[in-house]
Amino acid sequence: MSTSYLAKNVENLKPSGIRKFFDLASKMDNVISLGVGEPDFVTPWNVIEASYHSLEKGYTAYTANAGLMELREAISDYLNKTFSISYEPESQVLVTVGASQAIDLALRAVVDPEDEVLIVEPCFVSYGPAISLAGGIPVPISAQAKNEFKITPEQIEEAVTEKTKAIVLCSPNNPTGTVLNQSELEEVSSVICKHDLLVISDEIYAELSYDDQAASIASINGMTDRTVVISGFSKSFAMTGWRLGYAVGPTDIIRAMTKIHQYTMMCAPTMAQHGALEALRNGNDSVMEMKTSYRQRRNLVVKALNEMGLSCHLPGGAFYVFPSIRETGLSSETFAQKLLEEEGVAVVPGHVFGESGEGYIRCSYATSIKQLDEAMKRMNRFVEKHT
Amino acid sequence: MEQKEIELLKLLEKNGRLDTVTISKMIDISPEEVEQMIAKLEKENAILGYSTLVDWSNVYEYEGVAALIDVKVTPVRGVGFDKIASRIYRFPEVKAVYLMSGSYDLSVSVEGRTMMEVSRFVSEKLSTLDTVISTTTHFILKKYKHDGIIFDEDNDDDKRIMVTP
Numbered sequence: 001m002s003t004s005y006l007a008k009n010v011e012n013l014k015p016s017g018i019r020k021f022f023d024l025a026s027k028m029d030n031v032i033s034l035g036v037g038e039p040d041f042v043t044p045w046n047v048i049e050a051s052y053h054s055l056e057k058g059y060t061a062y063t064a065n066a067g068l069m070e071l072r073e074a075i076s077d078y079l080n081k082t083f084s085i086s087y088e089p090e091s092q093v094l095v096t097v098g099a100s101q102a103i104d105l106a107l108r109a110v111v112d113p114e115d116e117v118l119i120v121e122p123c124f125v126s127y128g129p130a131i132s133l134a135g136g137i138p139v140p141i142s143a144q145a146k147n148e149f150k151i152t153p154e155q156i157e158e159a160v161t162e163k164t165k166a167i168v169l170c171s172p173n174n175p176t177g178t179v180l181n182q183s184e185l186e187e188v189s190s191v192i193c194k195h196d197l198l199v200i201s202d203e204i205y206a207e208l209s210y211d212d213q214a215a216s217i218a219s220i221n222g223m224t225d226r227t228v229v230i231s232g233f234s235k236s237f238a239m240t241g242w243r244l245g246y247a248v249g250p251t252d253i254i255r256a257m258t259k260i261h262q263y264t265m266m267c268a269p270t271m272a273q274h275g276a277l278e279a280l281r282n283g284n285d286s287v288m289e290m291k292t293s294y295r296q297r298r299n300l301v302v303k304a305l306n307e308m309g310l311s312c313h314l315p316g317g318a319f320y321v322f323p324s325i326r327e328t329g330l331s332s333e334t335f336a337q338k339l340l341e342e343e344g345v346a347v348v349p350g351h352v353f354g355e356s357g358e359g360y361i362r363c364s365y366a367t368s369i370k371q372l373d374e375a376m377k378r379m380n381r382f383v384e385k386h387t
Numbered sequence: 388m389e390q391k392e393i394e395l396l397k398l399l400e401k402n403g404r405l406d407t408v409t410i411s412k413m414i415d416i417s418p419e420e421v422e423q424m425i426a427k428l429e430k431e432n433a434i435l436g437y438s439t440l441v442d443w444s445n446v447y448e449y450e451g452v453a454a455l456i457d458v459k460v461t462p463v464r465g466v467g468f469d470k471i472a473s474r475i476y477r478f479p480e481v482k483a484v485y486l487m488s489g490s491y492d493l494s495v496s497v498e499g500r501t502m503m504e505v506s507r508f509v510s511e512k513l514s515t516l517d518t519v520i521s522t523t524t525h526f527i528l529k530k531y532k533h534d535g536i537i538f539d540e541d542n543d544d545d546k547r548i549m550v551t552p
């Protein structure tokens with residue numbers, strides 16, 4: 001037998017449960033996918049045009065490691081306007097290759113071997129593996145359906161040990177769509193302060209909140225200096241393929257992240273940074289328009305799902321609903337697989353986002369009304385058959 | 388006007404075939420309320436009709452031409468441009484009439500089966516009207532975008548992969 005050259009921590013990583021559904025779904029015809037975790041809009045034209053223009057003008061070289069200064073200034077202005085927090089463009093803003101890279105950098109910058117990092121499941125699939133790859137130990141907390149998947153201060157209290165260094169939060173949330181409001185964030189913050197934890201706050205869906213503007217935990221008293229905010233352009237500006245995100249936070253952590261970034265990435269793509277600058281300067285109308293459309297589709301899907309007996313709360317943000325499928329008596333995995341095979345509708349089984357997602361499925365409503373209407377018809381037929 | 392009414396109008400403006408039940412869920416009112424709202428908006432002339440955007444160039448063996456005509460007129464005391472506009476817009480081949488700022492007065496959109504037909508309309512009907520001083524006819528060679536819809540593009544084409552985190 002030949003030697004395996006693979007690193008142990010990579011070998012030990014579980015493959016993502018999402019992959020399996022992707023493979024299944026892509027082999028079939030006439031599938032309606034509610035499994036897509038990205039906008040169905042094309043990037044607003046002014047953004048695309050600005051990026052073309054930058055290429056025409058010859059902006060094809062590296063930028064500063066931390067990103068174009070103008071873009072960092074625009075990010076800082078935007079955060080100041082939206083959440084009333086000020087970040088120094090020179091030292092507290094880092095432009096990254098997607099929020100994904102920002103999450104990775106933040107974890108690598110702060111995690112020592114064996115440090116514990118709390119994650120609130122169900123959650124985005126990358127947090128756990130990114131913590132492990134940084135040498136830390138992910139410690140999941142299960143947010144409860146009865147609390148609309150909101151984390152409680154008591155749950156954090158229970159999970160904290162001497163080794164806990166940080167907690168990753170995500171509001172509005174993928175996969176539940178849940179948004180923590182100001183007072184909920186304040187309650188959570190007080191336990192976090194008490195135990196002197198760092199927060200890595202993934203706020204990539206902040207602009208996509210439908211009832212009130214989502215609050216940032218960084219704006220809460222005493223939290224600015226212990227929070228790294230992760231965000232980006234993928235969701236709110238429909239720019240997933242551009243691979244552009246950012247992190248803002250305390251100077252020492254952003255500096256440390258920039259150091260890793262400088263050695264491992266150099267800088268985020270230049271043409272994407274020029275597009276992002278236009279997005280922040282002149283993209284607000286497009287965001288508002290997309291937001292209205294998501295809100296209407298959210299209302300449609302939440303009503304239709306509840307009517308067919310898949311109960312779900314009205315999620316405040318992102319573009320996911322997370323209904324319970326317990327009525328059918330099927331596991332998430334079986335439900336999703338049968339639904340795909342029998343009705344050609346792809347959803348993501350809840351357990352891939354963590355154990356507490358079992359009994360739920362994630363449906364993305366970032367798909368045309370026509371497709372959503374048809375998907376709801378098919379799902380209704382499926383649920384009737386299986387209950 | 389009420390917020391929900393504007394939402395309803397925007398939805399219908401984009402897709403006149405959206406059904407009542409779907410709309411009711413999207414804007415969070417009952418189907419009956421949607422019906423009532425539509426009836427009210429029709430009565431108030433906020434909704435004037437429901438049409439379908441057809442790309443005739445994709446219809447087999449269909450022949451047709453369209454032209455935009457710049458018209459200069461002499462406004463008439465008391466009625467301004469309205470009287471002459473109303474004489475023009477009543478012709479069935481006229482699809483749109485706008486009063487313009489700038490170097491001419493009325494912009495008239497005309498459709499016909501052939502160029503001959505449109506030319507005849509301009510020379511015999513339009514330019515012979517009393518107050519019309521001059522006309523400049525521009526035939527439309529190709530439609531790229533109309534009423535916010537891009538022609539010649541597969542809009543339904545979803546370029547995303549099936550399942551992503």
Ligand SMILES: Cc1ncc(COP(=O)(O)O)c(C=O)c1O
Nearest residue numbers: 098099100124174232234245552
């Ligand atoms: C919660 C969350 N964080 C981060 C990301 C990654 O975003 P980006 O495209 O900026 O890397 C996603 C994408 O699905 C997400 O849902």
